[in-house]
Amino acid sequence: MLDQLEFAFGRYNGGQTAPIGSYLNPRTLAIQQLSSDGVLPLDGTWVRVDPSASQTLANIASSVNAVLGTGYSAASFHTQAAGDLSGNPGQASNDA
Numbered sequence: 001m002l003d004q005l006e007f008a009f010g011r012y013n014g015g016q017t018a019p020i021g022s023y024l025n026p027r028t029l030a031i032q033q034l035s036s037d038g039v040l041p042l043d044g045t046w047v048r049v050d051p052s053a054s055q056t057l058a059n060i061a062s063s064v065n066a067v068l069g070t071g072y073s074a075a076s077f078h079t080q081a082a083g084d085l086s087g088n089p090g091q092a093s094n095d096a
Contacts, residue, residue: 001068002026002045008067009047014040022050022060024077025084031060032080043085 005026012018017039023032023046032040035053040046049060057074064072 004067005047005064006045009049012040012046012048014042014044014046016040016046018046018048020051020053021048022052022055023047024049024060024064025080028080028084029072029077030080030084031057031077041080041085043080 005024009024012023017037018034019037020034023034023040024030025032025041025043025046027044030043031049032046033053033055034040049055049063057077061072061074061076064070
């Protein structure tokens with residue numbers, strides 16, 4: 001799943017500066033929307049699912065479903081919150 005998302009949308013690591021857009025954390029299914037270039041939360045791997053900082057969760061679900069062949073809906077995702085942060089973010093998906 002992570003490989004398919006990375007190939008389709010590109011990969012950013014938590015703590016990395018990223019351009020404007022909507023980002024998905026596949027581990028938590030959290031969405032972080034950046035309205036200007038900013039630093040992504042230290043929470044593992046992020047993929048930029050849309051270049052808009054105001055995309056709806058329903059449209060993000062459609063984009064993800066098109067890539068993965070899944071059945072996510074807007075309710076499957078949530079906006080990034082402090083509770084999503086990993087206590088030990090490690091090195092993103094290189095920890096496997």
